[in-house]
Amino acid sequence: MSKNISFKADIRKKFLTLSIIPLIILAVMLITKIYFTFEQMDSINHKKILKSVDYKLNTFFADVKHKAQFLAHNSPKSLKAFIRLNKELDYIVVLNENGIIQDVASNKYTKLFKGFDYSSKDIYKKFIKTKKPFFSNVYFSNITNKKGIAYIFQNKDKIFIFGINFKAIQSYVQYLKNDTNVKVILADERGNYIFNDLPNSTIDNFFSTDIYKYSVKNCDEFKHIEVEDNQLDSNVFVMYLKNAQTNWYVVTVNKDKIDDAILFIIIWTIIFILGMFIFILIGANKLANSIVKPLELLIDKMEVFANSNNVNKLVLDIQYPLFLKVANSFNKMQKIIIEKRKRIREEVQINKEKDKIVYEQSKMAAMGEMIGNIAHQWRQPLSLISTIASGLLFQKEMGVFEEKRFEDGMNKIVDTTNFLSQTIDDFRDFFKKDKTKTKFFIKDIINKNLQLLEASFKQNHITVETKIEDVELLGFENEFIQAILNILNNAKDALKEQDESLEKYIFINVTKENNKMVLKISDNAGGIPEDIIHRIYEPYFTTKHQAQGTGIGLYMTREIIVKHLDGYLGASNVTFTIDNKKYTGALFTIEIPL
């Protein structure tokens, strides 16, 4: 189930990733594009305002100059009247070449008089050096008692100073102030403000502002620069130009509204992406469900089918042909599996029957072997009984019958018949079917087998060498005896076929290794041909004459060792040396877990 969840999550994750990442990339690209477009627009706006202010300033200067020319050439009777007509003028001071006031005119009472010494004033000192007209930097006027600028020029032997009020210039700039957020700064070449549209400026000199220090000072004119302004506590975009006539700085500043706009866009983009994320998440979930749910249903049905063998028809309430096909195939497969299983069960039943028959056959074969062995066992005692009986009969006929001899003979006959009876008991026990598992010792099993086969071995001159480490086993004793008997019989049969001159050996070796009983039975009958060694456990496979073998023995031995006792049975060929003679034979290894 957990795999299903991760599979579902994986589908969801992949779907989300594949949907969201392109969306994010697209959003970043879009924002970048918007940012640069905004910046470009802002730059254009700055440039436009700068040029307009510069143009207006020059127009203003031209106007003042024009008025100065008019004044110089027309010498109006009243300077005061001239000032009244020209709103941008606060005062006019007329000096002689020594800087002594010749005339003063102002709208207000000036406290300046003809004869006052004006020669210490900076504006006069600067003019007298070059005698070229100029617009002054900002200075504190003792006529208006406020800061202002002035235009100074000479006509013949008179030097004129036009006191120009800030308001006139400011109104020009303000006239240009549009509805954009761009603020305008106008500062003279020493950084004194003529106009400063920025709010809350604590510094009275433009050169001390971050705007000047971090942009204007080091950059070319008309360059759109972003500055971190600590005084304004925000980032600002700055552009400037220097008025060619006065070297005044015209600076445009606007708070980084682009960042605000971008932030706005970013926030909305994030909201959009989040919305999309939720939407895609729901979609991914639905998609994952539509894929995984039929699979889960299929798996559930398979589990039910696997555990209960009941046919469970898979019905899907979805219309995807792919899953309907899967459902049909599954239903078909269930049917086939049920049929096959039924057939297998029947086959198994048949095989079981066959096995039963084989087992019976092997019993019968073993019985045959036993009867052969009984015959061998009985031959000598019967011969003895016969001899004793014949001897006693002959003694009676000959009249040499003796009571004592009769008695001895009868006793011998009784002993011998007891032996015969015991032999029958032994064989009868062997053919008894084991009902329950019992504990038994391997040594007893080997001895019982050797006892059963003793006569046969003797007849065939087979020497049995045993080396047994006694081990207790749990199982069906008679089955195990039969299993060992089959191997020993095979060895005996193989040795029987060998040349008479050959010393015939069977070696039985029992050891305990690694919590296992290991029993090795080998002979020197030449071994099993390599081409058939892999087939020796097949039922009905035999190399013996039809009368001698059924091909069931080793099959049954393996069934008993492997299936009944959970052990191992292996066959190989071995070569060994006895009395400097080299022999080859088969080696059967039985391993039984303890």
Add this chain to the structure above:
Amino acid sequence: MFKNIIFLFVFSLVFNGCFNSSKPIKIAIVTGLSGKYSNLGSEVRDGVVLAFNEINYNINGKKIELIQKDDKQDVDTDKQVIKTLIKDNIEVIIGNTTSSMTKVSLDILKKHQNILLFSPTASSSEFSNKDDNFLRTNGGDARVMLDELIRFIREQKFQNITVIGDEKNKTFLKTYTKILPQYLKAEKLIKNNISTISSNLSLENILSKLKSLNSDMILIVANSTDSAKIIQYLRFNHILKPIVCSGWAKDQEFFEDVGKYAKGIYFVSSIEKQESSHCFEKFKTNFIKMYHKQPGKFNIKGYKAAQIIIEALKINNNPEQLKQTILMKKSFDTINGKVIFNKYGDIQYKEYLLKIDDNNHFKRVYHE
């Protein structure tokens, strides 16, 4: 429960600590920035701004918020400004620049002892020896301030003295129109009161009044522009009597406005020693870098006041305890020497009689 209380206590301490450390110290500069009084006001302001600019508006991690206000040398405007600052929880006010405006501010601040008023220039003796929320680095005992002037009057045996003064700064003017005559009378140097003419009258009026008074000495107590104009007008009209100006007029503009008539004018003023110390040179360099002009007397005074405030806030950054911190430390090294405060927050202050020589330099009249 006990654990929770301890946790809440610790949390509140930590939170309070964090909160306090992030709260900026609000300092206001209230000066005259309009009209003819703007010379003094803006010079003081520039000095103060430079000092805070040098420390990047930050003392021991605490941000300094500097608020500038213009009192316009007008009582109502100043009252309004101070009330606004009180409302805005301002803890330190640097200002005012004239004694009369300082008096107006102090009257309001009497009820707000947690706000410190620190004037770099108000020199009226009226503020001396008072245990209030006012400190200054200018002015002090009137007798000490006027000592050399009295000596001059004594030596020159002047009997009729006329003060041409700006009554808009009447607190400062009082030193010359009320206190000076008291000393002179006490020392039996003059018989009559000192005559007073308003500097705000027309120059023609001033001249005609002055002529009628037949003064031995003219004392001008006005700003540099007004003083210069009066001097030009009087000299142009052949009034050649000795003219003594108050320290108020001793700024950069005076020489520009007074022209060739500067020579021989006396000043009663402190001397802002422009020592060639590393500290002063650094200040001068920074000042020129920032304002593109040489620093003047009032620039130095403004910077010096700010220097003391900064130094004290470095010791204890609680602005409510600024006065105690300053008085506890007492002695401060400033750009032009040591400033030592007494228990009332006054400093040892002396004014000298100076005379402008042929090269427009101030020279002390008395050298001992």
